[in-house]
Structure formats: C-alpha cells, structure tokens
Amino acid sequence: MPFNLFYQFFTGSVRQVLRGNLLYWAWLLFLLALIASGAWAYAGQIERGLGVTSMRDQVSWGFYIGNFTFLVGVAAAAVVLVIPAYIYKWGPIREIAIFGELLAVSAIVMCLLFVSVDIGRPDRFWHLFPPYGKLNFPSSLLAWDVLVLNLYGLINFVVVTHLVYSGFVGKHYKTWFVYPLVLFSVPAAVSIHTVTAFLYNGLAARPYWNASILAPQFLASAFCSGPAILLILLQLIRKFTAFQIKDEAIWKIAELMAYAMFLNLFFHGSEIYKEYYSDTEHLLYTRYYFDGLHGHTTLVPFAWSAVSLNIVAFLLFIVPKTRRNWVTMNLGCLACYAGVYIEKGIGLIIPGLTPDALGEVYEYSPSWTELQVSAGIFAVGFLVFTLMLKVAVPIALGQFVLTPRRGA
Amino acid sequence: MRTDLISRRLFLSSVAKATVAATGGAALASCLSQHLTELPRETLLARLSELKAELKAKHGKDATVSDKGPMPDVVFGYALDLSRCVGCRRCVYACVEENNQSRDPQIHWIRVQQMDKRKGVDFAHADPYYQPEKVPEEGHFYVPVACQQCENPPCVKVCPVQATWREQDGIVVIDYDWCIGCRYCMAACPYGARHFNWSEPALPSEAFNATTHYLGNRPRPKGVVEKCTFCIQRTREGRYPACVEVCPVGSRKFGNLLDPKSEIRYIIENKRVLVLKAELNTLPKFFYFYGT
Numbered sequence A: 001m002p003f004n005l006f007y008q009f010f011t012g013s014v015r016q017v018l019r020g021n022l023l024y025w026a027w028l029l030f031l032l033a034l035i036a037s038g039a040w041a042y043a044g045q046i047e048r049g050l051g052v053t054s055m056r057d058q059v060s061w062g063f064y065i066g067n068f069t070f071l072v073g074v075a076a077a078a079v080v081l082v083i084p085a086y087i088y089k090w091g092p093i094r095e096i097a098i099f100g101e102l103l104a105v106s107a108i109v110m111c112l113l114f115v116s117v118d119i120g121r122p123d124r125f126w127h128l129f130p131p132y133g134k135l136n137f138p139s140s141l142l143a144w145d146v147l148v149l150n151l152y153g154l155i156n157f158v159v160v161t162h163l164v165y166s167g168f169v170g171k172h173y174k175t176w177f178v179y180p181l182v183l184f185s186v187p188a189a190v191s192i193h194t195v196t197a198f199l200y201n202g203l204a205a206r207p208y209w210n211a212s213i214l215a216p217q218f219l220a221s222a223f224c225s226g227p228a229i230l231l232i233l234l235q236l237i238r239k240f241t242a243f244q245i246k247d248e249a250i251w252k253i254a255e256l257m258a259y260a261m262f263l264n265l266f267f268h269g270s271e272i273y274k275e276y277y278s279d280t281e282h283l284l285y286t287r288y289y290f291d292g293l294h295g296h297t298t299l300v301p302f303a304w305s306a307v308s309l310n311i312v313a314f315l316l317f318i319v320p321k322t323r324r325n326w327v328t329m330n331l332g333c334l335a336c337y338a339g340v341y342i343e344k345g346i347g348l349i350i351p352g353l354t355p356d357a358l359g360e361v362y363e364y365s366p367s368w369t370e371l372q373v374s375a376g377i378f379a380v381g382f383l384v385f386t387l388m389l390k391v392a393v394p395i396a397l398g399q400f401v402l403t404p405r406r407g408a
Numbered sequence B: 001m002r003t004d005l006i007s008r009r010l011f012l013s014s015v016a017k018a019t020v021a022a023t024g025g026a027a028l029a030s031c032l033s034q035h036l037t038e039l040p041r042e043t044l045l046a047r048l049s050e051l052k053a054e055l056k057a058k059h060g061k062d063a064t065v066s067d068k069g070p071m072p073d074v075v076f077g078y079a080l081d082l083s084r085c086v087g088c089r090r091c092v093y094a095c096v097e098e099n100n101q102s103r104d105p106q107i108h109w110i111r112v113q114q115m116d117k118r119k120g121v122d123f124a125h126a127d128p129y130y131q132p133e134k135v136p137e138e139g140h141f142y143v144p145v146a147c148q149q150c151e152n153p154p155c156v157k158v159c160p161v162q163a164t165w166r167e168q169d170g171i172v173v174i175d176y177d178w179c180i181g182c183r184y185c186m187a188a189c190p191y192g193a194r195h196f197n198w199s200e201p202a203l204p205s206e207a208f209n210a211t212t213h214y215l216g217n218r219p220r221p222k223g224v225v226e227k228c229t230f231c232i233q234r235t236r237e238g239r240y241p242a243c244v245e246v247c248p249v250g251s252r253k254f255g256n257l258l259d260p261k262s263e264i265r266y267i268i269e270n271k272r273v274l275v276l277k278a279e280l281n282t283l284p285k286f287f288y289f290y291g292t
Helices: A002-017 A022-048 A063-076 A078-087 A097-118 A122-128 A141-168 A175-201 A214-240 A247-278 A283-290 A300-318 A320-324 A326-345 A349-353 A368-396 B014-031 B041-059 B090-099 B154-158 B184-188 B242-246 B263-270
Strands: B064-066 B076-081 B111-116 B140-145 B164-166 B172-174 B211-213 B252-256 B272-274 B286-290
Touching: A002 A141, A002 A368, A022 A368, A063 A078, A063 A097, A063 A141, A063 A175, A063 A214, A063 A326, A063 A349, A063 A368, A078 A097, A078 A175, A078 A214, A078 A247, A097 A122, A097 A141, A097 A214, A097 A368, A141 A175, A141 A368, A175 A214, A214 A247, A214 A300, A214 A326, A214 A368, A247 A283, A247 A300, A247 A320, A247 A326, A283 A300, A283 A349, A300 A320, A300 A326, A320 A326, B041 B064, B076 B263, B090 B111, B090 B242, B154 B164, B154 B184, B242 B252, B252 B263, B263 B286
Parallel strands: B064 B211, B076 B286
Antiparallel strands: B076 B252, B111 B140, B164 B172, B272 B286
C-alpha cells in the first residue's frame, strides 16, 4: 500500500536525520543556537515593534528585504543545473541537479521568512489569502510575488520529494510527472526573479529602481550567486559523503558563472554610465552608493568591495586554468557570493531609498536585532538544506532504501 | 460601492467569525470576504461600538467613531500659497493634535521643507530640520508637504491587500484594521507622505481628540501605516482641515473642486499653480500656488 510505503519512508527519514557523527551534531547544534538567538530577537521585535530595527520612515525597507531579494536569486539559480540536466540531458550535471532543487526549496523558505519578519502585522498575513483575505492581484507586484514564490517553492518541493521517494522505493521516477514540472520550473525560476525585480522597478517614486535594466541584471547576478553556493556545497557533499560528483560538472557550472558575471557587470556598467553621463537629479542615489552624499559615506566601502569582488570572480572564472584550480575556484566562489550579496543585500534597497522621497539622507545600517534575526533565518535555511541532504544523499547512494520487510 | 462608506468596511469580529464557521460551514464562509468593502452593516456597527468601548477603557473619554461616507458631488482639493507660507510649523502641530498621532516617537503628517529661493522647489537641497530663532529666514521659502491625495495614487496600486484606496471624494484612506504593515506603499509614495508606527504609538489621554473617524484620526495600532486624510472627520462634516484653520498667514486653502464658485477653483483658474513631481503623473489634488 502506498500509504504504508510512505509511512516507512517518513519514519526512515526521521531515523536518518537522527543519525550522524560528532561533526554533524555540532553543526546542527550551531544552527539551532543561531535559530534560538534569532527567535529571541524576533520575539523582542514583536513585543516592541519594528522600531528595534534601524528602519525608519525615510528608509522603510532595509536588511530584511535586501536578504529576501538576494535569496530569491539563489532560489532562481536552480535552473542553472536544471537546464543542462533535464533539457540537454548532460550527464554529469544531471546527477547533481537535485541539489540545486533542494537549495531552491531552502532558499524559498528563507525568502518567505524574511518577508514575514519584515511586516508590521504578521498576525494579519491571512489578509493575503482569499476568500477571507483580499489579494490585490494583478495590480500589486507583491501579490504576484506571493503567488510565484509559493508556486516555485512548491514545484521544487514536490519534484525533490518524488525523486527521493522513488529512489527509496527503488523505482525510476515517473518521467511523465517529473518532466512537465521540471520544464515548468524553468520559466517559474525566471519569473520569481523578474517579478521581484519588477516589484522595485515599477516604482516611479524611486529613480534608482525605476530602470528597465533591473530585471535582466537581477537574473544575471542570480546566476552568479546561487551557483557560487552550490559549487561549495557540492565539494562538501563530495568530501563528507560517498557521493560522486564529476569535476566536469563543477567546471561547467563555473564556466556558466563567468558568462553570467560578465552580463551582470555589463548591465551595471550600462546603468552607471547612463546615470553619470546624463547627470540628472536622479544621479543622487547612485552617488550616495558610490561616493557618498554630504559626508554620508556608510555604503561607499561596500559599493567598491562589491564591484571589486565581482570583477575578481569574473576573472577567476573566465580563465580556464583558474576555474579548474580548486584554490582559485573556491576563492572565485567566495568573491562571487560576497560581491552579489553586498550588491543585492545592501546596494539595492538602501540606496534606492536614500535620499528619501523628499531629499533627506538618513543613513541606515542594520541594528543588532536585524542581524540576529537574519542570522537565525539563514540558520533555518541551512538546517532545512542539511536535513534534506541527510535523507536524499543516502537514497541516491542506495544506502537508504526500502527494507524488504514485507517479503519483497 | 465607493459612494457608500456604510456598505463597505470592516472584517468580522472574532465572535461573528466563529458564528459563521459554526453555522454556515465552508460554503457560506467562502462567499464572505472579511475585507470591509464586502461586509454587512451590522458587522461594521459592531466594530464601531467595539472601538468606542476600547477608547473609553483606554482614555476615559466618550469617543465618537464616525463612518460618514463621501458627500455627493464633492471632490476635495487643497491649495497652498508658497508666497505666504512663513514656515512656522503651526500646521504640523495642529495636525498632530487633531489627528491623534503618536507623541513618542513623534509622527508628523506634514513636513515643512525649507528651500533656497535661488534654487526654487528642489528637494535635493531642502532642509526639513531648520531651527532658526525666527521664521521666515532671509533668502528662503517654505514648502509644507503632506499626502497629495493623488487621483492616480501609486500607493493604492501597490498595496498587496487593498488596505488603502481612493474614496469618491478623492481622499486616499487606509483601513488600519486591514493593513499588514508591509510598507510597500511607503516605497511607492513619491511625497514621503506615509508614516509607519514603528512602535506602540504613545498618545496621552489628555491629548486624545475624541471626535474621530474610522478611516481618519482614530488612534492607530503598532505596525500599520498612516497618513493625512484631509481631516476626513472634519471635512466630511463641512468643516476645514485643522491645518487650514490654524495657519496664521492664510496660506492654506481648501474646498470642493466640483464647485465652480469655490475659492479653490478660483485659485486653480487664476493663479500660477504647480503640483509636486508632475512628471510622475500622480495627478495630485494638492496644489501649490503663488498668490502674490
């Protein structure tokens, strides 16, 4: 009976998750400590209000929404693996595509958490869900985002669950079921990042965001940051488990990242050229980010670090020799991750709102509460990813399969 | 129906919710949105008396919470004479007293920008924190900015839950019971007109103005957005907004845009008028003019 099988799958998974060496438990403990600290800080925020963050009327979105935007990119990046794996049937990547999907699920979980901690009345989240709520669709891009993010998260969750479960019962996954979903996940991945970019892009009140290059640039940077995390994770998986991951797969991803980073830099360059050469009053925001305004220079070091890190990453990945050298490749991954993280987490939201609509410069930098809550959410994401891997990897290796208890 | 405020409004109280769940089952419940535009009159009235009881318990005053809808054939417009305004900020504080804003942290719906006469209306060089001994200062003029009550309001467009909308008389309102506090409207507003309750608003009982409107100056909870409503609790009763009454130099004018004989129409038709950020096509109903 399928239900019985699924029950065995479930209890077996719980047993898998509860089995591990000292390092595994230390890692889990570390994540749980971060989650506890984040939950504690969030409880304080609920109690006292969002005033415990550094956000104010002038800069009304900050670190939470920056992280959200960055992680939408990470989630979208699963397609970097899905396209070569399922559409071009490229073997070496096909075996590891599932890790991209698992990463997408974890990233979506973090995205939803970051939006949740940012809203002033989380007790009213049901106002978004008809029939009791009133989702302002299609007028509000936030309504679109709610739909596409949940849909994309769900597709990936269903696909990986089916893949893993099929592995567990020892059958090949159902092609008729997986293929359409995977094919659909490709435009869905593009859509989550496009919709998120449009969310900012559509606001004429904020000239820094009101540039049509925003969505293409979002996609390009997503295809750098997501794979950067994946490459490091794949090496860790290879090191800590018996799972075989071919060098070719890793090098191919690194090569794709070089092209994506080129586009990212090119799109940024185009926007910066337009702003500085036309030199209108809209230049203020770009100047606040790169030069500072009236002595307010908090973001300037971040701006130049992001540009430098992105250029370094591009050079390391475009040269075949350095992308095949493990040291330089991992440095490239770190540079890429850090560059895009600064660019999205800090360089997108804050300069978009500084100076504010009436010209005031309020210098925002996240408060301890924001950092603590954000660290907690990242820990939740890593925990989800770790636990899913703990089930998926042994199944892929054939170590955790249906026990022939019923005379199989 | 935009014309009838009474027929809109309010989501079910928890009691009513439970009743629906218990008696009506899923089928009935599924046709009942709890958004106030689709709620029955009784539910609204129940909520209004609930609010009055809450205010009585909290501030010890018998408050009124009006739900008066727009008047027929009225669209409100506002005009501010830039050549008269002296930047005294009396409007700012009269607004706070009238509209029950938080005193700690202070929330101001009007922001007066001091500008340089040589630069003209230029927000990049404006100073909202001017503190001279005496105003007006030589070489400067003053631009008070509050909600511009746009005909094409970007804030309304972006709200994910339709917690804010433009009423028939042109006032853009917020349902503080429905706002989820996502602050997307604040990002979308080109005039910095929307303000968020970052913490529990502190309103001393002796300062509480007990004549309130559900969509206007009733005290707001923590975690929601608020803004100028042209003093909806006054103007729908035929009175002037508090800022118009208090202005010592008579730079603030208010009236019905649909009335050809109104002062506001005279100003628009005969004076040099401008709106802020006209290129954004928000179509404000707040006009600035040079009276002299």
